[in-house]
Amino acid sequence: MFKKILIANRGEIALRVIRTCKEMGIKTVAVYSTADANSLHVRFADEAVCIGPPASRDSYLKIQRIIAAAAITNAEAIHPGYGFLAENAEFSRICEEHNIKFIGPSPDMISAMGDKSTAKAHMINYGVPVVPGSDGNISDLKRAEAIAKDIGYPVIIKATAGGGGRGMRIVQDPADFKRNFDSARQEAGSAFGNPEVYIEKFIENPRHVEIQVLGDRHGYITHLGERDCSLQRRHQKIMEESPSPIVEPWLREKMGDAAVRAAETVNYEGAGTVEFLVDKNLDFYFMEMNTRIQVEHPVTEEVTNADLIKNQIEVAFGEPLAHKPLKMRGHSIECRINAEDPEFNFRPSAGKITAFHLPGGHSVRVDTHAYSGYVVPPFYDSMIAKLIVSAPDRLQAIARMKRALEEFVIEGIKTTIPYHLQLMDHPAFLRGEFNTHFLEKEFKYNPNP
CATH class of the missing domain: 3.40.50.20 (Rossmann fold)
Structure with a gap:
């Protein structure tokens, strides 16, 4: 080793x-x-x-x-x-x-999946469902408008090298296409050094469900079930859970098989995540593959008893993965605790933490680098902790998360803890009825409950 x-x-x-x-x-x-x-x-x-x-x-x-x-x-x-x-x-x-x-994966594997339009072409060749859209990157406006008309509005323009919602525009009306096409290309060029974009049919009110995959250099690729990452704000994930409230065993099998095929297109090695959009009919479409460990990997670890970092290290050293059937136990939820003020449009809240008390108890995990006296710098991502809980079922996991959030004390800066607490009580969330637009369209945070 x-x-x-x-x-x-x-x-x-x-x-x-x-x-x-x-x-x-x-x-x-x-x-x-x-x-x-x-x-x-x-x-x-x-x-x-x-x-x-x-x-x-x-x-x-x-x-x-x-x-x-x-x-x-x-x-x-x-x-x-x-x-x-x-x-x-x-x-x-x-x-x-x-x-x-x-x-992690080889340079060729990263390149193949890093360019989203190239990755999409790989998926089509291997029979993985994809969202209808352009065959590759589009730079000519007239051709782009023709493709959008053929697909049917609404459409979404995406930066091929993008992420985090940058270089992305949703277009509902043909009259707005040129303005959005130009601004998406400009933002993509500024953010990623690559102005190339592609066009897809915009799937309205989808769920964001991703499959964790693992592959070794001996040709074995497997999956460890799904995570539901639909709760997002400005295309940034806020909370994740596993398993997904909408995924039954038959759908898990279909999505898992598709994710493994996606990884097989590049003989994938290491830990990776294949992300899908799932529509109201439970049809799913490949969105992208992330060739790295994900922020939300702990919920998969909790329900599968895996150590994904250990798996990464062992695979990189050349050791084979164990061939064993997927077993998922119970339910796990992760809340991202960010140094942001939800009362004022989530503005960053850098500064010194004056008090810091971690929650504890059965099946409560906190991944954090912060502590009392730590100064949150203003230069990086605002996430300062991940609170992860596990329980036999989803409703028990929600109850445990509420209790843990109430115990989590951070003073000196503003955090998203009160935001998460209110989310845990929302009737639609409790029923598992939400999509990627839920936080921005249906959930209203009350700073003075």
């Missing part, structure tokens, strides 16, 4: 990787910006290397500095976590060139 792994990330995911490495007897190296000098991942790693000033572009996105940190500490492998360089094919390639194992 690897003797030393560098974690090219920060925050709770870096700490999550460090914990599994310690249990496996592997030494760890943390990298950090000057803003993260006092973060827990720096404290708990065996070694730590500062790689630059606060801005991500000058630290966590500096490939040469991360490679240099691995070289001077003799790290044999790099775990990229999620975000930053986790889905950067060039980073994976440079790791290979320096004889450092990238704990």
